[in-house]
Amino acid sequence: MVVQLHYNVMREVFTRFRAASPTPEGELHYTNAYTLVVAVALSAQATDVGVNRATRALFEVADTPQKMLDLGEERLIEHIKTIGLFRNKAKNVMRLSQILVDEFGGEVPSSRAALESLPGVGRKTANVVLNIWWHFPAQAVDTHIFRIGNRSGICPGKDVVAVERAIEDNVPAEFQQHAHHWLILHGRYICLARKPRCGDCLIADLCLFEEKTV
Incomplete structure (x- = not known):
């Protein structure tokens, strides 16, 4: 099982995510x-x-x-x-x-x-x-987050609740509000299930995934 990234590495991971997308948003449309x-x-x-x-x-x-x-x-x-x-x-x-x-x-x-x-x-x-909607730092773990959380060492866990708790426990507080958006979008477009785009990944040098693609 992949180990949890060190706190200082986690801070660097999310610093990069924030620099690339300061205010990430979900992709579902809604009005209220x-x-x-x-x-x-x-x-x-x-x-x-x-x-x-x-x-x-x-x-x-x-x-x-x-x-x-x-x-x-x-x-x-x-x-x-x-x-x-x-x-x-x-x-x-x-x-x-x-x-x-x-x-x-x-x-x-x-x-x-x-x-x-x-x-x-x-x-x-x-x-x-x-x-x-309510701007609570709640972490919605989907298949993308579960996959990259365990693959990268960002938030490893045996089930979605364990991964959710790993985010809450290990991601620095200043990144909690947007953490799940950054992770979902990263899993949806970069850290793909079958062929992760490691060459385009902004945290490839920090990730613990051993089978990186070129």
Whole structure:
């Protein structure tokens, strides 16, 4: 198992990430906290590009829980049928919208536990909302972060929760707010699963990955 990078090396890693992209942002489109929750929930096992294509027209007509309920499940399905698992996701969106109306006054809560109580909202989705909308230094670990965290030594762990804790415990505080964005984007475009682009990597000299590509 890859060991954890030394604190000073971690600081250099994230100093470089910050220099290259001072304020990284997620790639899902949203207009408010509710549409962010819906977009992230829809993105499970789907691409951000595909979700954005489907939600562009959807959010023009249903950008609040009540509007989504008024739209109805069948019309929601028409908007998102190009997304994987769309029927199950549509049911979850309708159920979470009802809960937001009934239990939260139509507002998206700022607590992880409350967010995770919503259908279709797991820990990763909750952390994305906490980080992007509420500006909490929450770390949303996806497959990209899990892969490069273990591959590089930045945040090794046997599961996503362990990787999340490794980020919280080992990334210097000043980088916590944007840490998961830098890591996701790095995994999405540079540290690819099958053929990592090590020649284009700005932290290649710091990374512990032994099978670097040329």
